[in-house]
Amino acid sequence: MKKLKTFLSCLLVVGLQVNAQSARPVYLDPSEPIEKRVEDALSRITLKEKVDMCHAQSKFSAKGVARLGIPEVWTDDGPHGIREEVFWDEWSGAKWTNDSCTAFPALTCLAATFNPDVALLYGKSVGEEARYRNKTVLLGPGVNIYRTPMNGRNFEYMGEDPYLSSRMVVPYIQGVQQNGVAACVKHFALNNQEYMRDHINVNISDRALYEIYLPAFKAAVQEGKAWSIMGSYNELRGQHCCHNDLLLNQILKTEWKFDGVVISDWGGVHDSDQAVQNGLDLEMGTSTDGLTNNGGVAYADYYLANPFLKGIELGKYTVDQLNSKVTRILRLIFRSTMSKDRPFGRFVSPEHSAAALKIAEEGIVLLKNNRQLLPVTVGKYKKIAVIGENATRSVTLGGGSSSLKVQYEVTPLEGLIAKYGKENIVYSRGYASERSSKKKAKQLIVPSDSLINAAVETAKNADVVVYFGGLNKNPNQDSEGSDRKSYELPYGQDKLITALLKANKNLVVMLVSGNAVAMPWVNEVPVILQTWYLGSEAGNAIAGVLSGEVNPSGKLPFSFPKKLDDNGAISFGKESFPGDSINEYYKEDILVGYRWFDTKKIAPLFAFGYGLSYTSFEYGKITTDKKSYNPDETIKVSFILKNTGMKDGAEAVQVYASQAHASVIRPAKELKAFKKVFLKTGESVTVELEIKVQDLAFFNEVTHAWSVEPGEFILRNAASSAEVKSNVSIKVL
Ligand code: BGC
Numbered sequence: 001m002k003k004l005k006t007f008l009s010c011l012l013v014v015g016l017q018v019n020a021q022s023a024r025p026v027y028l029d030p031s032e033p034i035e036k037r038v039e040d041a042l043s044r045i046t047l048k049e050k051v052d053m054c055h056a057q058s059k060f061s062a063k064g065v066a067r068l069g070i071p072e073v074w075t076d077d078g079p080h081g082i083r084e085e086v087f088w089d090e091w092s093g094a095k096w097t098n099d100s101c102t103a104f105p106a107l108t109c110l111a112a113t114f115n116p117d118v119a120l121l122y123g124k125s126v127g128e129e130a131r132y133r134n135k136t137v138l139l140g141p142g143v144n145i146y147r148t149p150m151n152g153r154n155f156e157y158m159g160e161d162p163y164l165s166s167r168m169v170v171p172y173i174q175g176v177q178q179n180g181v182a183a184c185v186k187h188f189a190l191n192n193q194e195y196m197r198d199h200i201n202v203n204i205s206d207r208a209l210y211e212i213y214l215p216a217f218k219a220a221v222q223e224g225k226a227w228s229i230m231g232s233y234n235e236l237r238g239q240h241c242c243h244n245d246l247l248l249n250q251i252l253k254t255e256w257k258f259d260g261v262v263i264s265d266w267g268g269v270h271d272s273d274q275a276v277q278n279g280l281d282l283e284m285g286t287s288t289d290g291l292t293n294n295g296g297v298a299y300a301d302y303y304l305a306n307p308f309l310k311g312i313e314l315g316k317y318t319v320d321q322l323n324s325k326v327t328r329i330l331r332l333i334f335r336s337t338m339s340k341d342r343p344f345g346r347f348v349s350p351e352h353s354a355a356a357l358k359i360a361e362e363g364i365v366l367l368k369n370n371r372q373l374l375p376v377t378v379g380k381y382k383k384i385a386v387i388g389e390n391a392t393r394s395v396t397l398g399g400g401s402s403s404l405k406v407q408y409e410v411t412p413l414e415g416l417i418a419k420y421g422k423e424n425i426v427y428s429r430g431y432a433s434e435r436s437s438k439k440k441a442k443q444l445i446v447p448s449d450s451l452i453n454a455a456v457e458t459a460k461n462a463d464v465v466v467y468f469g470g471l472n473k474n475p476n477q478d479s480e481g482s483d484r485k486s487y488e489l490p491y492g493q494d495k496l497i498t499a500l501l502k503a504n505k506n507l508v509v510m511l512v513s514g515n516a517v518a519m520p521w522v523n524e525v526p527v528i529l530q531t532w533y534l535g536s537e538a539g540n541a542i543a544g545v546l547s548g549e550v551n552p553s554g555k556l557p558f559s560f561p562k563k564l565d566d567n568g569a570i571s572f573g574k575e576s577f578p579g580d581s582i583n584e585y586y587k588e589d590i591l592v593g594y595r596w597f598d599t600k601k602i603a604p605l606f607a608f609g610y611g612l613s614y615t616s617f618e619y620g621k622i623t624t625d626k627k628s629y630n631p632d633e634t635i636k637v638s639f640i641l642k643n644t645g646m647k648d649g650a651e652a653v654q655v656y657a658s659q660a661h662a663s664v665i666r667p668a669k670e671l672k673a674f675k676k677v678f679l680k681t682g683e684s685v686t687v688e689l690e691i692k693v694q695d696l697a698f699f700n701e702v703t704h705a706w707s708v709e710p711g712e713f714i715l716r717n718a719a720s721s722a723e724v725k726s727n728v729s730i731k732v733l
Pocket of ligand 1: 077078139186265266401
């Protein structure tokens with residue numbers, strides 16, 4: 001009897017649990033399909049609550065529905081680490097003590113690795129940091145195309161080639177989103193300069209738009225399955241991109257079937273009608289002083305706040321328009337914060353330092369190594385002179401929204417001291433930049449001639465001189481909000497480099513920048529490296545490459561012109577770049593970067609895809625599996641690659657395609673495949689790559705569709721866009 005009672009009471013408990021469970025609303029049940037949860041949640045949220053979800057409630061967050069347990073959406077920059085917490089309603093740091101992050105290398109460096117596996121590692125690591133900090137959306141990565149070397153934000157993007165940036169952005173996004181954190185791909189689209197960025201109106205052909213400026217975004221959406229995207233500040237064809245019918249309604253949501261959230265850039269919304277109708281879902285950053293109307297704009301006055309609500313009440317806007325936005329926002333929340341698969345993240349872990357180091361090591365590009373001056377193995381020289389402000393300056397700080405408060409940053413000088421020993425290193429500053437922060441402006445800046453003289457004296461007495469210069473994150477350098485003023489190096493560095501070279505011919509120039517720079521001394525300086533902004537592990541990565549413990553394998557993700565006028569966009573004058581302050585015409589059209597240099601037969605200073613190694617590689621002849629292909633087939637390309645040098649190393653091999661006789665202008669060549677191949681000394685491998693015939697298409701403006709014309713195409717294997725090894729001709733039927 002007792003047993004029966006216990007059995008019955010057990011049944012009762014189980015029954016109650018089942019009841020309790022079945023009473024749980026669908027939207028709170030993580031085992032239910034997302035679309036069902038969205039539908040259920042939508043039916044429970046009031047009109048006012050829905051409108052509240054469509055705009056910011058603080059600098060970086062938007063409301064959830066507290067009453068229903070639906071969390072707020074917390075965004076944060078991005079893309080190189082997780083930005084410090086700011087005050088609710090101010091840009092300044094909130095002085096938390098637990099928000100110092102790992103700084104990963106800038107995205108130009110990531111692109112230079114030419115290694116999608118490294119992009120996955122990057123995304124995974126930075127995503128873990130975002131998750132640990134409880135962010136819903138990471139504001140990055142950025143994939144605006146490198147149109148000119150003057151854009152202050154090029155360092156945040158992935159270079160000039162739509163194919164390279166597409167291949168690199170997809171794994172970055174996948175890595176981030178594995179953490180239950182949404183990536184927010186930015187800035188959609190054509191935000192290719194900072195000058196007049198909030199209104200410059202871009203006039204561009206459909207072909208250039210589809211072939212050059214959109215592919216990385218399309219890959220991010222369709223292959224990376226990004227959960228959000230950020231509209232850009234500028235205008236396209238007379239409409240701001242944050243509420244641009246063509247970009248958001250027609251291309252993104254209709255053609256590409258994007259089901260995520262369109263988030264405005266901060267302050268990028270200008271009109272309620274357009275914001276409601278033209279594809280925007282979440283409005284952020286419209287100028288506000290907070291929750292009051294104290295002379296500023298309160299959050300309730302945002303274009304998608306009270307004006308939206310009133311518009312619905314008056315019948316001007318529809319509830320369907322509102323529901324479409326809220327559906328997307330809810331979908332993002334269920335994919336991220338309310339997902340049962342959301343892991344816990346981690347912050348400033350040893351794994352993240354290791355990832356930052358690996359990305360940095362793989363991205364450094366060796367541009368020149370005459371007399372085999374490098375590597376400078378440990379013990380080779382007794383006295384190494386380190387010169388230049390960038391050897392000691394923090395370059396994770398500054399540059400605008402991507403500025404980071406870091407747990408640590410190993411500067412180049414610290415890295416070199418750790419590698420070669422304090423007793424073997426002498427340092428001299430060489431030049432001084434202006435400082436952007438008030439506190440630092442008070443620092444004594446010695447007149448430049450005396451800095452040069454001191455540096456020259458230091459250089460004279462050294463065995464080798466390692467110079468760290470380039471740009472920094474000050475305004476008008478590599479920085480958001482302003483473009484560069486000149487292609488030349490700032491702060492009298494050309495003069496300094498020339499003086500150093502006179503003092504010591506063993507000169508290594510390390511360029512810290514996210515942009516190409518003029519190098520009037522290029523023929524005389526024996527060794528040049530492009531070292532980007534490398535993040536927390538900068539000094540260690542540089543020391544590894546300098547000492548030869550790491551064999552450099554980075555390749556340039558953009559061309560370095562000899563002079564500024566050689567750049568396509570700039571060669572057409574002000575109308576083309578930077579515009580007349582209202583309009584800008586992309587006159588170089590599809591001929592961006594190496595497409596311009598190659599087609600116009602202008603030699604760049606350093607070509608896209610170029611980078612040296614301490615070893616050497618021999619390329620075999622390129623072959624294809626067949627001679628002719630149907631339009632729906634895939635071309636299998638192969639060739640032998642051999643490490644013929646004395647060191648193990650990696651080579652980013654590239655395959656470019658061109659059409660022999662086309663009915664429209666086509667670039668001399670376009671990157672269609674690449675692979676980073678690691679080979680031990682003496683080892684060889686057959687490299688195999690695939691190219692879809694469809695990827696040989698151009699965008700046909702008449703039919704508004706991609707089209708592959710039958711006929712001959714040439715495929716070339718190459719070590720850079722300027723160093724073709726062999727070619728093969730195929731026929732498309
Ligand atoms: C930038 C975005 C950034 C946002 C939030 C804007 O000024 O253009 O890239 O994510 O601010 O900081």
